[in-house]
Structure formats: C-alpha cells, structure tokens
Amino acid sequence: xxxxxxxxxxxxxxxxxxxxxxxxxxxxxxxxxxxxxxxxxxxxxxxxxxxxxxxxxxxxxxxxxxxxxxxxxxxxxxxxxxxxxxxxxxxxxxxxxxxxxxxxxxxxxxxxxxxxxxxxxxxxxxxxxxxxxxxxxxxxxxxxxxxxxxxxxxxxxxxxxxxxxxxxxxxxxxxxxxxxxxxxxxxxxxxxxxxxxxxxxxxxxxxxxxxxxxxxxxxxxxxxxxxxxxxxxxxxxxxxxxxxxxxxxxxxxxxxxxxxxxxxxxxxxxxxxxxxxxxxxxxxxxxxxxxxxxxxxxxxxxxxxxxxxxxxxxxxxxxxxxxxxxxxxxxxxxxxxxxxxxxxxxxxxxxxxxxxxxxxxxxxxxxxxxxxxxxxxxxxxxxxxxxxxxxxxxxxxxxxxxxxxxxxxxxxxxxxxxxxxxxxxxxxxxxxxxxxxxxxxxxxxxxxxxxxxxxxxxxxxxxxxxxxxxxxxxxxxxxxxxxxxxxxxxxxxxxxxxxxxxxxxxxxxxxxxxxxxxxxxxxxxxxxxxxxxxxxxx
Amino acid sequence: xxxxxxxxxxxxxxxxxxxxxxxxxxxxxxxxxxxxxxxxxxxxxxxxxxxxxxxxxxxxxxxxxxxxxxxxxxxxxxxxxxxxxxxxxxxxxxxxxxxxxxxxxxxxxxxxxxxxxxxxxxxxxxxxxxxxxxxxxxxxxxxxxxxxxxxxxxxxxxxxxxxxxxxxxxxxxxxxxxxxxxxxxxxxxxxxxxxxxxxxxxxxxxxxxxxxxxxxxxxxxxxxxxxxxxxxxxx
Numbered sequence: 001x002x003x004x005x006x007x008x009x010x011x012x013x014x015x016x017x018x019x020x021x022x023x024x025x026x027x028x029x030x031x032x033x034x035x036x037x038x039x040x041x042x043x044x045x046x047x048x049x050x051x052x053x054x055x056x057x058x059x060x061x062x063x064x065x066x067x068x069x070x071x072x073x074x075x076x077x078x079x080x081x082x083x084x085x086x087x088x089x090x091x092x093x094x095x096x097x098x099x100x101x102x103x104x105x106x107x108x109x110x111x112x113x114x115x116x117x118x119x120x121x122x123x124x125x126x127x128x129x130x131x132x133x134x135x136x137x138x139x140x141x142x143x144x145x146x147x148x149x150x151x152x153x154x155x156x157x158x159x160x161x162x163x164x165x166x167x168x169x170x171x172x173x174x175x176x177x178x179x180x181x182x183x184x185x186x187x188x189x190x191x192x193x194x195x196x197x198x199x200x201x202x203x204x205x206x207x208x209x210x211x212x213x214x215x216x217x218x219x220x221x222x223x224x225x226x227x228x229x230x231x232x233x234x235x236x237x238x239x240x241x242x243x244x245x246x247x248x249x250x251x252x253x254x255x256x257x258x259x260x261x262x263x264x265x266x267x268x269x270x271x272x273x274x275x276x277x278x279x280x281x282x283x284x285x286x287x288x289x290x291x292x293x294x295x296x297x298x299x300x301x302x303x304x305x306x307x308x309x310x311x312x313x314x315x316x317x318x319x320x321x322x323x324x325x326x327x328x329x330x331x332x333x334x335x336x337x338x339x340x341x342x343x344x345x346x347x348x349x350x351x352x353x354x355x356x357x358x359x360x361x362x363x364x365x366x367x368x369x370x371x372x373x374x375x376x377x378x379x380x381x382x383x384x385x386x387x388x389x390x391x392x393x394x395x396x397x398x399x400x401x402x403x404x405x406x407x408x409x410x411x412x413x414x415x416x417x418x419x420x421x422x423x424x425x426x427x428x429x430x431x432x433x434x435x436x437x438x439x440x441x442x443x444x445x446x447x448x449x450x451x452x453x454x455x456x457x458x459x460x461x462x463x464x465x466x467x468x469x470x471x472x473x474x475x476x477x478x479x480x481x482x483x484x485x486x487x488x489x490x491x492x493x494x495x496x497x498x499x500x501x502x503x504x505x506x507x508x509x510x511x512x513x514x515x516x517x518x519x520x521x522x523x524x525x526x527x528x529x530x531x532x533x534x535x536x537x538x
Numbered sequence: 539x540x541x542x543x544x545x546x547x548x549x550x551x552x553x554x555x556x557x558x559x560x561x562x563x564x565x566x567x568x569x570x571x572x573x574x575x576x577x578x579x580x581x582x583x584x585x586x587x588x589x590x591x592x593x594x595x596x597x598x599x600x601x602x603x604x605x606x607x608x609x610x611x612x613x614x615x616x617x618x619x620x621x622x623x624x625x626x627x628x629x630x631x632x633x634x635x636x637x638x639x640x641x642x643x644x645x646x647x648x649x650x651x652x653x654x655x656x657x658x659x660x661x662x663x664x665x666x667x668x669x670x671x672x673x674x675x676x677x678x679x680x681x682x683x684x685x686x687x688x689x690x691x692x693x694x695x696x697x698x699x700x701x702x703x704x705x706x707x708x709x710x711x712x713x714x715x716x717x718x719x720x721x722x723x724x725x726x727x728x729x730x731x732x733x734x735x736x737x738x739x740x741x742x743x744x745x746x747x748x749x750x751x752x753x754x755x756x757x758x759x760x761x762x763x764x765x766x767x768x769x770x771x772x773x
Contacts, residue, residue, distance in 0.1 A: 228679075
C-alpha cells in the first residue's frame, strides 16, 4: 500500500521550508542534516579514491603527476576520516536514535546540537576551499616537516577545517554524554540501556578526552608553519616525533570513535534479526568502555619505526595486543547471539554478516602490525592500508549501513526494497574484498603506500584491486538509488516493521512525533526481551 | 526562548513552570544537573586542550633545563605575581557573586560580578604591558626573534610555549569577561532566583577553571629555577 501523503503529524511534516530545517533544534532533523553533509563528503572522498585507484592500474605514473597523486590520497584521507568516519554513526544514527532509545524528548542541549552541525559544516567548507585552491599534499596525518617546512600547498586551510570540525565532534560527545547521564526515562537503568547507547557513551568519552589534543596539535603545527617557532623542527631544537605522539594520542583513539558506534548498531541489528537477547549483555557493554580506555594507551604503535625506545615500543606493543581482548569479546558474543537464534534473513542482517567477517580480518591483521618485528617489515606498506580499510570501510561503513537499513523505516516511515538492499550488501562485500584483499599481499611483498609508481611485478594485484573498486562503487551507488527511491515510492513502514524491542519502535510512530513520545515512556525490562514477547518471526 | 518554553509547557497541560525551564526537561532540577555535568565535561575538554601544550612544555623542559632557567628569568616576576594575586582575588569575588545569586540578592550579585570583570580586565591590561615589553625586546618567537643568552633556539621554544600557553589563557579570560558581561546584564534584569541561577554558577565554574590554569602557568613559566638563577645573576 503506497500512499503519497503521510496522514499524521510527525517530525518531518510538522514544519515546512528550508528555515524549519536550518533552525531546527530537533535531534532527529539534525541527524538528517548530518546525513546529507556526510553523504556529500563520502561522495567526494570516493571520487578521490577512484582517482588513486585509476592511477595505480599501471606501474607508470601516467595518469597524474606525483604531486597530484599526493593531493588525491590526502584529499581522500582527510575527507573520509574527518568528515565521514568520525561523524557517520554518532552524528547521524546517534543523533536520530539515541534520545529515542533512552526515552528522552531531545538531547540535553538542543541548541548546542544545532551549533555542532554548523561548526561541522564550516569546517567542511574550509576543507573544500583548500581543495578548490589547489589541494594539500601532506597526507591526512599532517606529519611535520611535510606540513611545516616541506609543503607549499594549502596546509593552513585544511588544518583550520580539521580544527573546526574537531569542535563539532567535542560538542556532540559532550551533549551525548550528558544526555545519557541525565535524560533517561524512568526505569531506564544503565543495564537496561540498548548496547548502541553504551557504544555512543564510550565514544563520547573518547571524543571529549581525545579531540582537544588534536585541536591544539594542529594549532601548534599551524603556528610552527606560519612563524617558524621550532617546536617540531630539529634544526631549531624541536622534535618532529613529538608531533607524531600528540597527533596519534588523538588519532588512534579516533579509530574507536569510528568503530565503536557501528559496533553498537551491530548489537541492535543482530539481536533483532536473531530474535534473541544479546549474549553476555554486560560484557558487550563493558567491552565498549574497555576499548575506549585501552584505546588511549596504544598510540605509539604508529611510531615503532620513528625512533622510539625499544622499551616503550615493547610496552605499546603489549597494550596494542590487549585491545584485541574487548574487541574479541564483542565478536564472540555476537556469534554466540546468532547461535540457535531464529535468524531472519533481511537486508540489515546482510550488512551485519559483512561487518563481522570483514572486521574479523581487519582486527586480526591489526595484531600483525602490533608485533614489533613484523611491523618493521610491514610499516608504511599496503598491508597497513588494507588493514585499516578492513576496519574502517569493512567495519565502520558496513556497520553504519547495517544501522541505516535498520533505522531507515523509522527515519523516513518508508521501506526500501529488501532485494535491492541484499544485492547491494553482496556487491559491496565482494567489491570490498577484491579491492583490499590483494593489498595485503602487495604490502607483504613490499609495495610501499603513497607512491604513484611501482615495479611491474605488482601490477596484476593492483589491477585486481582497482577492478574491485568499481564493483564497490556500483554497490554503494545502488544503495543510494534504492534508498532515495524509497523516499518517494517506498511502502509505509508502520511503527515497528522489524517487530523489534526498544522505545523507538514501540512507543512512537514511524516517522516519530515531533517531540518523540506522546506520553513519557516508563521502562520495566531489559533492552532485548525478544523471547518474553513471543516475537518469533520467519 | 523562556517565553516560548513556558507557552509550550502550558500546551502540555502542566502548570506553574518556571519560565527558564526548557520543554525537553521534566524539572528545573534535571535541567540544572544537565547543565552542571555539561560544564564539568567541557572543563575536562579544556584540560586536555591545554594538556597538549603542557606535554610539549614538559618534554622540552626535561631536555633543555639550562635554556628554561635562562629564558624564565627574562619574564617579569613582579607583574606575573601581581596578576596571580589579581586572579585569586577575582575567584573570591566570583564565588561571592554565586553566593549572592543563590540567596537572591540581585544588587549584590551585580556588584560582585562587576568587580570580577574589573579584576579580569586588570589582568588583561597587565598582560598587555608584559607582551608589549617582549615585542620591544624582540623576544617574540618568529623571524625577528633575538636572544643574547647561551641557548637562542631553545629559548625560542620556551617563548613559543610561553606565548602559546599565556595567549590561550588570555583568550579564555577575554571569553570569560564577555560571558560575565552577559550574566551581569541578565542579573541586572532580575532573571535569576534562588530556584534558578544556573548561568551564574556555570560562569563561576568556568572562571575558576581559567584562574586555576594560571595558578599552574605562573610557576611553570615564571618560577623555573628562580632561586638558582637569581643567585647566578647576583654573582
């Protein structure tokens, strides 16, 4: 039954016009605003990636110059890290779903929430301006002296963009943390919280504690570049390795800003589509916090070949192995949840299966890089590139898409085509593995990252990788097509199309009411009581 | 906003809401708790923000103790000391302003707030003269930096961190004074009651935080190896 008019008042139709969106304080609308900007950033980042992969189909540097190539991979990295991966789940799904899930009318500071979006957009525009004025060639890590004395590209503008966007992340983390502490509905105790909320909370901790450090670091780099202070310049008594320490003190925990929220979304989807309580709920909840805490103690594994002492390298190697424990707790508990579950083969679950497989490979190859001896061989090779793409794209983006497909009916009130979504999950899975699988081998064989020419013997694997990229591109494009199509022609979803537990499914409509709930919800049971409700399907 | 919130509350059928209660909170108490927690979390982010610079300070102080002692002696301990006293006094007046708001004495609140702002501005004026003197002496890092001591490069790093830390602190002071101006205006209009004076209290937290940062910066920058240095100069 396709209807063109939504018959009742909801958050999408209770106000109209551009101003009602740009001045909204509604967390649900702000989530949609983030979705739009992040989608644009993802599209741009993907274009830059396509440029990189096209250049690498041949061993010669025949498509772009070395400088342009540097700018392409830098633009790809900056766009994807700061404007896609960091906001993608917390700012989109977190904003939309978290207050609903805890039974709040809104986040604690709605105006600050809107401000965060504007700050994010301003940072994004500065970065776009840097690209338009000729790009930046330092790599997304801004290592000195690339960024201080050795580059004549738009380092300042890009740095400013990243600096500004960082404050958006800080404010969002602060807002969510206070919301989860102070805005829970009566009866919504900590151990009745959905695991997505636990993940968002752990993420907020990292955002609040880590992001200010990268902000001040980028500021120091900018001052160094503009005025030649010498803080990071060994000729003037400074230490470039200090920059790397400060940078990774944030940027390694930032990996957990990117992966923890998708992990939370995975827990929601896996419980719903296995029709079971999540196995070992409290272990999964605390593993999020453990990842957030351990995440702050491993940054120097990025510096194993930068001249740190063997003693500290050993400590950081050990701690890096330790992060695998809470990550493994999650993975084992998800598979234990599947065990003897009534698995419902619908599109969100397809993305979950993709996530678990790819995250597993990404996580285990991380242990290779945490090993001191192996890292000397693999450092700055394509092995590293493949490893973090398995975590970031195979993990974070797949997890985001699982969550997006799960909550899409709630966000829009419409269903998308399950067949098309399943096909697209499959395409992305195949395309992804074809793109990044060969890169593990390339890296092991010694192909360094960030070069636009390479010896002939690496060509076959590079061509495979580039071919995979085109399948990946088709998969993502298909996702965009059927999701947008569903906005206009999708079936009406009804309040709870997945028969899921949770306040957002059971206590409000799809799309939700402007102020979320008609009556304040009161919670009397845990988050995943699928068995109690007799909600077996399929 | 307060009017809108009140109208909204009526629409929901509740009654006798405080005009400051925003629609998404159930009670003033919940709203106050949220603001307080939010402010403390914000101050934690501030600690981390200064923390990056302090990390650099720590590293180079350990590496270059001689240069640190030499460069630190070039700072004006009298002006720095006066400023320390000024800020401690301003923390006292700020605390009194919060107390006055809590007990509902509007006139007192306004007076203590104005006094706090005056002390904050005093600090900034003194800081301006300190900075100006450094510019005259060309002890500002950059292409024109001049240093006649033993360790010119390392001294430049010291002054980079000096200007970075105190500059960031001064920026926070400027934001603080601006914030207090708004709060004073609100207090003068009688917006605060003993039931709701959250903005005064939050500005107070911020103000005390900025003061505490200075309490760390003063010894770290002005008092490095001072006794030893003075003894050397004395000889």
